[in-house]
Amino acid sequence: MEYQNFDCQIDDGCARIRMIGPGSPRLEDLGDEFLDLGLRLQEDRGVRCLLLTDGDHAFEFHHELADLSRAQSSADGIGRLDAGTEMSRKIVTLMAELPKPIIAATRGDIRNFGLGFFMAADIRLATSSATFTAPDLSAGLLPGWGLSYTLPRLIGPGRTLEFLTARRTLQAQEAFRIGLLDRLIEEEQWEEEIDTLVQRLRLIPQPAFHLLKLGVQQSVNLDYTTMLSLEWESQQQCWQSLETSEGLLAWQEGRDPVLGVDTSGDQDD
Known part of the structure; x- marks a missing residue:
């Protein structure tokens, strides 16, 4: 570039x-x-x-x-x-x-x-x-x-x-x-x-960081109960992502996750 x-x-x-x-x-x-x-x-x-x-x-x-x-x-x-x-x-x-x-x-x-x-x-x-x-x-x-x-x-x-x-x-x-x-x-x-x-930072699954960033940005305008609900909704999105699956597997195997690789059908972005 x-x-x-x-x-x-x-x-x-x-x-x-x-x-x-x-x-x-x-x-x-x-x-x-x-x-x-x-x-x-x-x-x-x-x-x-x-x-x-x-x-x-x-x-x-x-x-x-x-x-x-x-x-x-x-x-x-x-x-x-x-x-x-x-x-x-x-x-x-x-x-x-x-x-x-x-x-x-x-x-x-x-x-x-x-x-x-x-x-x-x-x-x-x-x-x-x-x-x-x-x-x-x-x-x-x-x-x-x-x-x-x-x-x-x-x-x-x-x-x-x-x-x-x-x-x-x-x-x-x-x-x-x-x-x-x-x-x-x-x-x-x-x-x-x-x-x-x-x-x-490069080892954090992108859905987790993106949703955390969105939550922090919105936190000043939302009450505590609403933020707890937003956290749970975000947690579910993380759970369903391929990058989080790789992160959990890497943690179980004691290695760094392999992230950022194009995968057919991955909708993390």
């Missing part, structure tokens, strides 16, 4: 995706590529998880505010804004609906719309060298990317408003303490801990 803004290498069931190219790309240039890549990886049965990392540059991309400013008074101004908003909506929706785990891992600076991209991952990792800066609201446009939904659920309404409006840069330690990060990793253990997590 060759793209201008991403390098993707598939290794032992993990699609390792890193940012490439000079500077911070425009959302319009990056978005189409990521959507194409994401859909390809979704259909690839051999890919068990996705790992997004900063490569040539950090997670940072942006709207062309100069163009939007000039277009604001023109007839097609709102259309140009809508195009960028629709692109970000498609990206975060794809990431939310992908049945495979997505890890975002950074040792650099998360800035501007890169914050929304990073936060849309299922699991977020960083070293102590990472920093986090919200998009600048001084132009009068909202940050978008579902941050007004995601952040209050992670760090609370008050901290969300303070973080998005003060535009101060959070160091990794504070980001981890308030809940923006799921794990803070020592620099010397970076590769080892990521590889260990990837190896663990």
